[in-house]
Amino acid sequence: MKDDTREKQWQDHFPRSLPRYVLMACLALVVASLGVVLTPARPPEPAEPPFSEQARAAALAETRQLLDAGSQLGTAPRNGSKDNSAESADDRSAAAGNPAVERTVTLLTLQAQALLALGESPADAASAASASGRATSPATSPATSPAAPRPATAAGLVLALADSGRQRLADAAKADGGMARLLAAVGTAQLLQASALAAETGTEAPAADVTPPQLSGTCPSPSASPAVPAAGKSAAEPSAAAASLSGALAATVRTEAQTIYGYQVALTRLGGDAAKSAAEELARHDALLDGAESLSRLHCSAVPPREAGYALGPSFLASPADGLADLEAAALPVYGDLVALSEGGTRQWAIAALFGSAKRAVRWGADPGALPGLESASMPTQPAAETPSQPAG
Structure with a gap:
C-alpha cells in the first residue's frame, strides 16, 4: 500500500519538476558551450618558408x-x-x-x-x-x-x-x-x-670547378618553335633580349659565337703561354656553343645561324688579352639571365657556364665583381664603337 502511495506521489511530482529538469539541462548545455568557446584553440604552426x-x-x-x-x-x-x-x-x-x-x-x-x-x-x-x-x-x-x-x-x-x-x-x-x-x-x-x-x-687551394651535366633529350613539340629575337640586339645587352627562355638561349648562342670569333682573332696576335691558354679556352667555347645550340633544340627554340665574323674595336686588336677579358666578362650577364629563366639540367648547365666565364675573366685580368652575372657595376665598360657588336656586313 505504501509503495503504491510513493509511486503515485512520484508520478504527481515528476510533471511539476519537469520544467526544473529542462532548465538545468539547458544551463548545462550553455555552460558546456561557453567552455568550448572560451577554451583557446591551439595556434596553427607557422608554415615552413619556401x-x-x-x-x-x-x-x-x-x-x-x-x-x-x-x-x-x-x-x-x-x-x-x-x-x-x-x-x-x-x-x-x-x-x-x-x-x-x-x-x-x-x-x-x-x-x-x-x-x-x-x-x-x-x-x-x-x-x-x-x-x-x-x-x-x-x-x-x-x-x-x-x-x-x-x-x-x-x-x-x-x-x-x-x-x-x-x-x-x-x-x-x-x-x-x-x-x-x-x-x-x-x-x-x-x-x-x-x-x-x-x-x-700561401695556403692550399680548394677544388674550384663546376661540372656541367650531360645534355640529353629532344624537343617534345618541334612545331612549337618560337621565333628568334632580332639579330640587331647585341649580346652585350642580354637582359633586354632574354625576355624568355628561348630568348636567353638565343642570346647565349650569339654570345658564344662572338666570343669564339674573338679568340680566333686573338690567337693570331698572342704568343707563348698566352696563346696556349687562348687555344685551350677556344676549345671550351666551342663546346659551350655546341651545348647552347643543343639546349635550344631541346627546348624547341630556333637556333640563331652562325655568322662569318663580328666587328672588333681597335683596342681589342691592340691588346687581345684585355679584349678576351672583356668578352668573358660580357658573357656573365648572359649566363645570369639563363640561370634565372631556366630550371633543371638547363639551369645546372648555365650555372657551370657562369662560373667558367667568371673564372676565365679573372684569368685574363678582369674583375667579375662580388656578384658575377648580376652586378651591373662590375660589367666592363668601353666605348660603343669598341664593343663587340652585330655581325659585320
Whole structure:
C-alpha cells in the first residue's frame, strides 16, 4: 500500500519538476558551450618558408659569419691577440693586412647587403641569424642548424669560403628564378675568392670547378618553335633580349659565337703561354656553343645561324688579352639571365657556364665583381664603337 502511495506521489511530482529538469539541462548545455568557446584553440604552426627564402636566409647567415671571421682574421695581430700554436700565429700574421683578406671582406660585405630581404636591416639579419642558430645548408636543414666554428686562420677561411660557395651553387639549382641568379652569383664569387685568397696567403687551394651535366633529350613539340629575337640586339645587352627562355638561349648562342670569333682573332696576335691558354679556352667555347645550340633544340627554340665574323674595336686588336677579358666578362650577364629563366639540367648547365666565364675573366685580368652575372657595376665598360657588336656586313 505504501509503495503504491510513493509511486503515485512520484508520478504527481515528476510533471511539476519537469520544467526544473529542462532548465538545468539547458544551463548545462550553455555552460558546456561557453567552455568550448572560451577554451583557446591551439595556434596553427607557422608554415615552413619556401625553399628560396630558406636558401637566402642561410646564405646571408653564412656570409655574415665569413665576413666576421675575415674581419677578425685581418686585424687580429694588430689588436695584439696571441695564439698558442706557432703555425696558427704565422698564418694569422700572413693574413693580417693582406690585400686578399681585405678584398675578401669587401666582397662579403657587398654580398651580405645583396642578400638582405626587402626592408630587412643588417641588424635585423644579425639578430635573426643569432636566434635561429645560423643555418649553413638549407638543402638539409631549414635555417636552424647550429653555427659552424668560426675560421681562425687563412686556411680555415679559404675552406669555409669554398664550402659556402659550393652550397650556394647547389641551392641556386633549386631556388626560384631571381633568387637562383643571386645565389649563383654569390657562390661563383665566393669560390673564386677562395682560390685568390689561397694563392695570396700561401695556403692550399680548394677544388674550384663546376661540372656541367650531360645534355640529353629532344624537343617534345618541334612545331612549337618560337621565333628568334632580332639579330640587331647585341649580346652585350642580354637582359633586354632574354625576355624568355628561348630568348636567353638565343642570346647565349650569339654570345658564344662572338666570343669564339674573338679568340680566333686573338690567337693570331698572342704568343707563348698566352696563346696556349687562348687555344685551350677556344676549345671550351666551342663546346659551350655546341651545348647552347643543343639546349635550344631541346627546348624547341630556333637556333640563331652562325655568322662569318663580328666587328672588333681597335683596342681589342691592340691588346687581345684585355679584349678576351672583356668578352668573358660580357658573357656573365648572359649566363645570369639563363640561370634565372631556366630550371633543371638547363639551369645546372648555365650555372657551370657562369662560373667558367667568371673564372676565365679573372684569368685574363678582369674583375667579375662580388656578384658575377648580376652586378651591373662590375660589367666592363668601353666605348660603343669598341664593343663587340652585330655581325659585320
